[in-house]
Amino acid sequence: MTTETKTPLVSVRDLNVKFVSREATVNAVNDVSLTVQHGEVLCIIGESGSGKSVSMRALMRLLPERRAVISGKLAVDGQDVLALKGKELAAFRGGEAAMIFQEPMTALDPVYTVGHQIAETVRRHTGCSFEEGLARALELLELVKVPSAKRRLNAFPHELSGGLRQRAMIALALSCRPKLLLADEPTTALDATVQIQVLILMRKLQQELGMGMIFVTHDLGVAAEIADRVAVMYAGRIVETGTVQEVLTDPKHPYTKGMLSSTVHGNMRGQDIEAIPGSPPDLRALPTGCSFGPRCAFADSHCLEQLPPEVMLGNDRLARCFKVDAAPAAADAGSVPA
Amino acid sequence: MSDATVNNLQPKASEVAPALKVRSYWQTVGYRLRYDYMTLFFGFVVILIILSAIFAPLLAPMDPYQSSMLNRLKPIGYKDFILGTDELGRDILSRILYGGRISLTMGILPVFIATVIGGLLGIIAGFVGGRTNMTIMRIMDVFYAFPSILLAVAISGALGGGIFNGMMSLTLVFIPPLCRVAETATSQVRNLDFVEAARATGASTFSIIRVHILGNVLGPILIYSSSLVSVSILIASGLSFLGLGVTPPEPDWGLMLNTLRQAIYIQPVICALPGVAILVTSICFNLVSDGLRSAMDVRM
Numbered sequence: 001m002t003t004e005t006k007t008p009l010v011s012v013r014d015l016n017v018k019f020v021s022r023e024a025t026v027n028a029v030n031d032v033s034l035t036v037q038h039g040e041v042l043c044i045i046g047e048s049g050s051g052k053s054v055s056m057r058a059l060m061r062l063l064p065e066r067r068a069v070i071s072g073k074l075a076v077d078g079q080d081v082l083a084l085k086g087k088e089l090a091a092f093r094g095g096e097a098a099m100i101f102q103e104p105m106t107a108l109d110p111v112y113t114v115g116h117q118i119a120e121t122v123r124r125h126t127g128c129s130f131e132e133g134l135a136r137a138l139e140l141l142e143l144v145k146v147p148s149a150k151r152r153l154n155a156f157p158h159e160l161s162g163g164l165r166q167r168a169m170i171a172l173a174l175s176c177r178p179k180l181l182l183a184d185e186p187t188t189a190l191d192a193t194v195q196i197q198v199l200i201l202m203r204k205l206q207q208e209l210g211m212g213m214i215f216v217t218h219d220l221g222v223a224a225e226i227a228d229r230v231a232v233m234y235a236g237r238i239v240e241t242g243t244v245q246e247v248l249t250d251p252k253h254p255y256t257k258g259m260l261s262s263t264v265h266g267n268m269r270g271q272d273i274e275a276i277p278g279s280p281p282d283l284r285a286l287p288t289g290c291s292f293g294p295r296c297a298f299a300d301s302h303c304l305e306q307l308p309p310e311v312m313l314g315n316d317r318l319a320r321c322f323k324v325d326a327a328p329a330a331a332d333a334g335s336v337p338a
Numbered sequence: 339m340s341d342a343t344v345n346n347l348q349p350k351a352s353e354v355a356p357a358l359k360v361r362s363y364w365q366t367v368g369y370r371l372r373y374d375y376m377t378l379f380f381g382f383v384v385i386l387i388i389l390s391a392i393f394a395p396l397l398a399p400m401d402p403y404q405s406s407m408l409n410r411l412k413p414i415g416y417k418d419f420i421l422g423t424d425e426l427g428r429d430i431l432s433r434i435l436y437g438g439r440i441s442l443t444m445g446i447l448p449v450f451i452a453t454v455i456g457g458l459l460g461i462i463a464g465f466v467g468g469r470t471n472m473t474i475m476r477i478m479d480v481f482y483a484f485p486s487i488l489l490a491v492a493i494s495g496a497l498g499g500g501i502f503n504g505m506m507s508l509t510l511v512f513i514p515p516l517c518r519v520a521e522t523a524t525s526q527v528r529n530l531d532f533v534e535a536a537r538a539t540g541a542s543t544f545s546i547i548r549v550h551i552l553g554n555v556l557g558p559i560l561i562y563s564s565s566l567v568s569v570s571i572l573i574a575s576g577l578s579f580l581g582l583g584v585t586p587p588e589p590d591w592g593l594m595l596n597t598l599r600q601a602i603y604i605q606p607v608i609c610a611l612p613g614v615a616i617l618v619t620s621i622c623f624n625l626v627s628d629g630l631r632s633a634m635d636v637r638m
Contacts, residue, residue, distance in 0.1 A: 060538055094539035107531040111553045115360040120549065121539045134360060154360050172539065 007078050009180055009212035010036035010059070015072035017051070017058050017236075024284040028054040030236040032072075034214075035316075036180070036229075041206060041213045043227030043244065045220065045259075049280060051236035052216040056182045059214075060099055061089060077179055095125055097180040098173035103189050104165035108157035114141070114168045115153030118175050125176040140171035145201060163194035170202065174209070181206065181213045187222060199225050220263055224248055229316065232256050235281050235291035242317040252319040254296045290321070298323045363553060370633040377629025380622045387619055391438030398432035402589045413605060422608045424594065425601050430608060434615050437589035440501065441616070444574035444583065444590075445567050445623075448505050452512035453563040459513070460520025460559075465528055465551060475521060478514040486511045490573050494582045504583035508570055512563075519562045523555040557634040564627035568620030575616055591616050 017029035029051040036042045044052045057063050058070050061081060074081040076097055084092050101107040109117055118140060119133030128136075134153065141149035144167040157165055166186060173181060183202065187195040203226050206213050215226055223230055227244040232255065240253040251257045258276040278295035281287055287294065289304040296303065308322045361369070371377060390397055399418065406427035414422045421430040463474040481489065493507035527533065528551065536546050575592025577583035584590040586597065594612035602609045 062534055062537060090540040090542055092540070093537065099535070099538040101531045101535055103531050107535045109532045109536070109550050109553065111363045111557070112549075113360045113362075116362065119360070121541075124545070125540060156366075169535070172535070175539070 008035045009038045009040070009077055010034060010042075010214065011073070011075045012055075012059070013073040015055060015058060015074060016070070017054050017063065018069040019067055020069055021067060026283045027286055028236055028283055029058065030286070032233075032236070032238050034231060034238070036212045036214060038179070038212055039207070039210045041203070041215055041226055041228045043215045043217060043223040043230045044233055045217060045223050045230060046233035047218055047280060049283065050233040052218075052233055053184050054236075055233075056099070056184055056214060056216055060093060060097060060182060062099075091125070094121060094178065095176050096178060097182060098176070098178035099182040099184065100166075100169055100173050100186045102185040104162055104169050105157075105189070107169050108165060108172075110157055113154055113156055114160070114171075118168075118172050121172060121175050136175065137171070140175055141168065143174070143205070144168070144171045146171070161194075162190050163198060166190060166194075166198055167201070170198075170205070174205065177209070179211060181211050183213060183215045185216055185218070188217070188219070195222070196225070202226065220248065220260065232259070235286060236283060237291060237320060239292065239321070240319045242313070246317055252313060252324045253292075253321050254298050254323070255292045256319075258295075367630075367633050371629065374629050374633060377626055377633070380625040380629070383618075383622045384626055387438060387622065388442060390435055391442050394432075394435040394439055398429075398435045400429040400432045402428060402432040402436040403587055404428060412608075414607060421611055422605065424598055424608070430594075430611055433589040433594060434591070434612060437591045437594055437612065438615070438619075440584055440588065441571055441574060441591040442619070444501070444505055444508065445571035445619070448508035448574075449512055449563050449566045449570050451509045452516050452566075453559060455509075456513040456516030457520045457555075457559050460517040460522075461524045461547065461551060461555060463517070464521040464524025465547060467525065467528070471521070471525075474517070478517045481510070481514040482518070486515075486569070487573055487576055490577060491580060491582060494577055499582050499585055501584055501588075504574060504577050507577070508573060511573070512566055512570065516559065516563060516566070520555060520559050523558045524551055527551055527554045561627055561631045561634060564630060565624055567627075568623040571616055571619055571623075 012032060012034040015029055015032040015034075016027075019026040019028055032051070032055055034042065034055075044055070046052045054063070058068075059074060059076070059081060061084065063070065070082060076092070079092065079096065081092070108114065112120070115134055115137045118137035119130055122128065122133035122136045123130055126133075138149055138153055141152055146152050146164055146167050152160065152164065152168070157168070160168060166189075169186070181202075186202070187198050190198060199222060202213070202215075205211075215223075217223055224244060230240075230242060230244050230247040231238050232240040232247065232253065234255050240247060240251065240256050242252075247256060248260065251260055255276070258274070261274040262276060263273075276295055281291050281294070287304065289302075289306055290296070290299065290308050293299045293303040303322055308320050310318045310320050311324050312318050313324065399420065406423070409416070409419065409423050409427040410425060412419055412423045412427075414420070416422055419429050419431070421434070424430055424433065459474050459478075463471040484492070490507045490511045493510055494503050497503040497507065533546060533550055536550055541549070571591075574583055575590075575595065578590045578592030579596040581596075584593045586593060591612040595609075595616075598605075598609040598612065
């Protein structure tokens with residue numbers, strides 16, 4: 001499905017996001033670099049507070065400008081996102097990149113019908129009439145497989161179930177044919193059966209419409225379902241990237257390994273789940289060395305003193321760890337300290 | 339391939355559905371009100387009261403200023419005086435009809451102005467937040483610290499009597515509570531995901547305020563301000579009663595109550611009539627605002 005073009009759809013270089021307040025500076029995202037090709041799904045996995053959502057919001061410029069200090073290079077489809085202003089930014093949001101939120105309960109305005117909200121967005125972006133916007137809204141609701149779409153057009157968000165609401169949210173995000181879809185844990189608030197339906201729908205739409213997608217989740221199962229490539233984040237840093245198969249079957253970073261072994265799948269009955277000891281570091285005062293170091297079973301004094309480099313393990317496969325065997329049998333690329 | 343999927347649907351959808359319609363918020367509210375007979379009835383009464391005040395010159399059987407020493411404090415139904423006469427022999431019915439003009443103006447206009455000013459300040463404070471919020475809300479708190487009647491009395495006392503000053507003091511009294519309601523509602527809505535979602539689909543700050551903030555905040559503000567109308571009528575009556583609002587011989591419900599007070603042992607029923615007018619109007623406004631409250635909460 002991946003259509004290789006010269007410029008990647010999303011190119012993030014050394015993204016840093018700091019939240020500055022009087023009391024403290026929170027380093028939410030540190031030196032994150034990402035690439036997403038056209039028509040590719042990148043899944044960002046990480047626990048709460050690992051900087052997944054913040055990175056996404058930085059990409060949409062949704063962070064409060066006064067408190068969030070963003071540095072680095074963000075480009076979507078060759079456009080420098082950080083340089084966008086006023087009208088360009090408004091056209092970029094929704095037009096180039098669209099976002100789906102975690103809570104379908106609150107992501108739709110309760111006082112407008114679903115059709116109204118989609119039509120309004122379409123009208124804003126294309127300048128068409130409200131009626132044309134409604135026609136488009138109907139198409140979109142049919143596209144996201146909302147049953148009896150015509151009637152649902154006229155429904156208020158509270159009249160829809162969680163799954164339908166999330167579908168309506170997807171329809172809203174797709175309304176202006178974005179090239180990039182950012183999904184911030186869109187299935188977390190849904191129950192398991194609806195979750196898989198929405199995931200399959202999103203994967204299908206993404207392939208049909210040829211969109212690039214960044215999908216944030218903390219659920220490895222969800223990642224396995226939808227991703228082409230996976231980036232694992234920990235304490236605001238990407239600790240491992242690779243294709244979904246590589247990362248989930250052959251994790252290199254101890255954090256990924258720990259995360260995988262702490263899932264319930266395939267465990268013997270009665271056997272305790274292996275949890276990662278300790279808790280994530282305080283983002284106000286990150287350790288100088290590897291941020292996972294204090295919790296890592298393999299860490300030595302070197303790990304705690306110095307930040308490990310990004311070790312290339314092959315094409316688009318890297319891990320940020322000293323202990324990674326830089327030249328495994330599978331990959332032929334050598335160690336390239338970043 | 340990407341556009342093909344979407345474009346294929348477009349002509350089909352517009353052919354199938356030539357006239358797509360969605361309910362707007364206000365249509366829904368109207369639809370819900372249509373079956374709320376209680377609210378409709380009291381709304382009708384409110385309209386009747388307002389119309390009777392507007393068309394007082396046509397409706398009033400007598401001149402409200404025409405006094406007659408012979409017919410002082412006559413009971414209900416005495417000669418042509420349907421509701422009796424006051425202490426100067428003036429027709430009570432005519433005076434109540436005319437008095438509605440001032441009392442209703444004093445009830446509605448200050449609330450309306452205060453809704454616009456207070457609502458605007460509150461939305462700004464709630465949406466911008468930070469230091470702006472602090473400044474606006476702390477100033478409001480200063481006014482809020484006084485009981486509303488006391489504040490109205492103090493302001494119109496300082497400005498001097500008269501209808502205009504009375505209305506000004508009432509407006510000032512109602513700005514802080516309305517500002518607070520608007521601010522609370524706005525800051526709740528501001529942090530909800532749909533505002534960020536709207537921003538993520540490219541909405542400008544202005545259109546976010548216009549569409550999403552106003553859409554969600556207008557309901558609570560309107561409900562609150564419609565309930566303030568009856569309060570305003572009561573405070574205005576109170577001001578007139580204290581001699582700070584309307585000056586005699588101008589007919590006004592509060593003022594009538596004040597002057598008739600001396601005759602309470604002679605004609606208690608007549609003395610109560612202006613009070614009944616205030617009471618009925620207040621109750622009607624309150625019940626209508628109650629009905630609006632349930633109709634405007636589309637989530638219920």
